[in-house]
Amino acid sequence: MAVPVAALAKLAAATLSDEDTRRKLGWIVAAICSPLILTLALICSLLSGSAEHNNSAVLLCFNGGTIPNKTPAEYVAYIEDMRRSFTLLDDAIAAVNDMAEGESSLDGTRVKAVFYAIFFGEDTPSRRAHKQFVDCFVTYEERTRTVTAEDGTETEESYTEAIPIADIATWKYPRNRSPMPTVSTTSSAMV
DSSP states (O other): OHHHHHHHHHHHHHHHHSHHHHHHHHHHHHHHHHHHHHHHHHHHHHHHHHHHHHHHHHHHHHHOOOOOTTSOHHHHHHHHHHHHHHHHHHHHHHHHHHTOOTTOOOOHHHHHHHHHHHHTTSSOGGGBOHHHHHHTTEEEEEEEEEEEOTTSOEEEEEEEEEEEOOOGGGOOOOSSSOSOOBBOSSSSSBO
């Protein structure tokens, strides 16, 4: 086996020692590789365009603004429905933040980003159960406090505090069932 390898090495050295032969081999390799290189450049260009398109959709959903007239009607409907969902999520987040004590509050951007990642492109994400979705990002604790009435009597009352989950690894989104229930069109019951 060593003899053929040595013979191939000698043949390669003899062939590559001639400048004219090296130049011809270089053109042959370039001719063979150029379609592959052009195809890769085209694919990268197309992927860059779709990434820009996705970035525009994210910016329109999160930051608002006018949707360009040339945008397909189906895509406009998705963006508008996601904006409606974000309004509903903002209301649910505000309700949770009212239940939080001190400086702790729910990160609305994170909640909306996860919602967007899961539900963009789905039919009517605004019909999702937004309160239940927001509840995936908090835990609730029953606590008691002493309340002093105007007449000076003290009573204990219980209240619920919302505690935002700081670490996404402890997020309690159920992985073994369908993502989130939808709101029924005939009643306010969850389906």
